[in-house]
Amino acid sequence: MSANQEETKTNQKRNLPYYQDVDNFRIPGFFSAEAYKSALAYKPRPDDLFIVTYPKCGTTWVQNIVACIFRDGKPFHSALEFFMETPFLEMTGAKIAESMKRPGAIKLHLPHHLTPWSPDSKYIFVARNPKDCCVSFYHHTERTPGYRFQGGEFDDYFELFINGEVDFGDYFDTLLSWYEHRNDPNVLFITYEQLKKDTKPCILKIAEFIGNQYKEKLENDEKMLDDVIHHSSFSFMKVHLSEHLAELGAILNDLK
Secondary structure (H helix, E strand, O other): OOHHHHHHHHHHHOOOOOEEEEOOEEEEOOOOHHHHHHHHOOOOOOOOEEEEEOOOOOHHHHHHHHHHHHOOOOOOOOHHHHHHHOOEHHHHOHHHHHHOOOOOOEEEOOOHHHOOOOOOOEEEEEEOOHHHHHHHHHHHHHHOHHHOOOOOOHHHHHHHHHOOOOOOOOHHHHHHHHHOOOOOOOEEEEEHHHHHHOHHHHHHHHHHHHOHHHHHHHHOOHHHHHHHHHHOOHHHHHHHHHHHHHHHHHHHHHHO
């Protein structure tokens, strides 16, 4: 048996996630390639705010923090609000971002060179310890039906992750691409660990980056600041976001 035949036989035995490569970039197999391409072609507006992370690095947490800042401490009331006001650009494509309610935020999982870029827009990049990111990404992939990876082994997934062969590319490439821009005036580079340790100061830092008026409002209204912290907390999101995501799943199924 040749080496190529042996490799093919080995891969057939392994349960690997369902991916697709579009223009040499790996995305989930259940995403629309057309939506992804339109995301790359999106033209940022001067009032756009992007929340950029490698997957499972605090994206949803920061989405909710930003939303609560914009909403004076109030959380999302439905999955549709969450979906429309913080759209996932690579999944939805450019049209929803073009028509979204503003102020709002656009979610991305792209390295810097693929990100729709404008010096007039603002970008919050959130980094996380690669070990915790990998473990969380594995569990996300294993339990999401679209990946067809139910029961998949962590060892197989880890090999993909460390080689940069999972969806949204290489963790280290994405991190380094944004780290190089950490001092750009329109980029806020923060870490998941920093946000977890110093939540209140980090929220105020995010608010100041979005606009001084948001920071001043939170500093002058302690209850509003406490509401932002509470409504973006893990304990709150665990209950309410789970309900919202179940609702969102039903909405997406209706759209198929």
